[in-house]
Amino acid sequence: MGLLEEALETFFKLNKILRNNAQVQYQIADIFEKSNDPGQAVEWFSQVLTLVPQDPGLLQRLGELFDRQDDPTQAYQYHFDSYRLFPSNIEVIEWLGGHFVSKMPEKAISFFERAALVQPQQVKWPLLIAGSYRRGGNYPRALEEYKKVHQRFPDNTECLKFLVKICTDLGMKEAQEYANLLKKAERSKEARDQRTTSGSRRVGSGQSRNGSATSEASSRDSSARHRDAGSARKPVRVNLDNSEDAFKESNQDIDSSYHDPLGPQMERPKTAANKRKDQMAGDEFGDEELGDELLPE
Numbered sequence: 001m002g003l004l005e006e007a008l009e010t011f012f013k014l015n016k017i018l019r020n021n022a023q024v025q026y027q028i029a030d031i032f033e034k035s036n037d038p039g040q041a042v043e044w045f046s047q048v049l050t051l052v053p054q055d056p057g058l059l060q061r062l063g064e065l066f067d068r069q070d071d072p073t074q075a076y077q078y079h080f081d082s083y084r085l086f087p088s089n090i091e092v093i094e095w096l097g098g099h100f101v102s103k104m105p106e107k108a109i110s111f112f113e114r115a116a117l118v119q120p121q122q123v124k125w126p127l128l129i130a131g132s133y134r135r136g137g138n139y140p141r142a143l144e145e146y147k148k149v150h151q152r153f154p155d156n157t158e159c160l161k162f163l164v165k166i167c168t169d170l171g172m173k174e175a176q177e178y179a180n181l182l183k184k185a186e187r188s189k190e191a192r193d194q195r196t197t198s199g200s201r202r203v204g205s206g207q208s209r210n211g212s213a214t215s216e217a218s219s220r221d222s223s224a225r226h227r228d229a230g231s232a233r234k235p236v237r238v239n240l241d242n243s244e245d246a247f248k249e250s251n252q253d254i255d256s257s258y259h260d261p262l263g264p265q266m267e268r269p270k271t272a273a274n275k276r277k278d279q280m281a282g283d284e285f286g287d288e289e290l291g292d293e294l295l296p297e
Contacts, residue, residue, distance in 0.1 A: 004035050022051040026058075038065050056086035063095070072099070088118050097128065105132040123153045130162070139166055155185050 008031045015024050029044030045062050052058060063078030076099055083092050097111035109132045116125035130145035143166050149159045160182040167175035 004031055007031055008035075020051060022048050025051070033065070038069055041065055042069075054085060056082040056089065056092075059085070060089065060092055063092075067095075075099075087114065090115060090118055093118070101128070101132055101135065105135040108132045123149065123156055123159070126152070127156075127159060127162075130159075134162070134166070139170060142166060143170070154181075155188060157182060157185050157189060160185055 008028065011024055011028045011031065015021065015028065018024055025044055025048045029041050029048060032038075032044060033041035042062065042065050045058060045065070049055070049058055049062065059078045059082035063075045063082060066072075066078060067075035076096075079092050079095050079099075082089065083096060086092070093111050093115045097108040097115065100108035100111070109129055112125050112128045112132065116122070116129065119125060126145065126149045130142050130149060133139075133145055134142035143163070146159055146163050146166065149156065150163060153159060160178055163178040164175055164182060167173075167178060
């Protein structure tokens with residue numbers, strides 16, 4: 001509630017800056033509706049409607065507010081205006097049909113027929129059409145509509161129940177035939193429900209078994225990994241009792257000779273520079289006579 005109040009205050013400030021902004025005023029109306037203040041919500045939605053008078057969603061919103069305020073006249077007017085602008089809105093169509101079905105069922109039929117065009121695969125709408133004829137007292141037409149529904153949806157038990165009831169009320173022999181079909185459809189529906197329930201149970205138990213097997217396998221793998229890791233990390237124990245023997249210098253003779261399988265290596269010839277160096281080293285003082293000054297005293 002505190003956040004809604006802060007949001008409302010913020011949008012009020014924004015509304016002063018952006019005058020006649022439909023989006024800002026719509027947010028204010030929406031906050032009032034969420035705050036359970038339908039009066040203020042209607043007032044602000046009405047202001048928005050003056051800015052965007054052809055908005056079917058806004059008209060529907062106002063119709064819903066008036067419906068909650070027990071104002072059926074205003075609720076019908078706004079819903080009908082929304083329907084004229086957007087005749088494919090199922091929610092609006094259903095509201096209009098429900099508005100007439102109890103008092104004027106013949107008017108509700110046109111709305112339910114429209115809904116059947118929008119959602120042709122829904123059995124709900126042809127059943128409501130047939131039910132509107134039945135409520136209006138037109139049993140032959142209601143029977144005709146229910147038979148059409150049965151042809152399209154032969155396993156629909158609700159349709160078969162109404163066929164049994166109308167045929168019984170009209171004293172028709174077909175009542176027993178539809179009663180037998182109803183029992184068969186109910187047994188089939190019960191068998192389908194049982195298969196669905198048992199299938200879901202098998203799936204659940206299978207998942208549980210798979211989960212337990214997976215958990216067991218993973219635990220075994222984890223234990224094996226721990227054992228392998230433990231053995232890999234296990235340090236090598238060294239016997240230190242005879243450490244002197246362990247670190248004694250070995251007296252075993254080592255053969256350091258090496259025999260080249262390619263034979264002895266050829267001696268590199270000496271270069272002229274090396275020869276000169278040898279001669280200079282040997283003859284450095286060879287021919288030179290030592291003077292007296294070099295002799296010891």
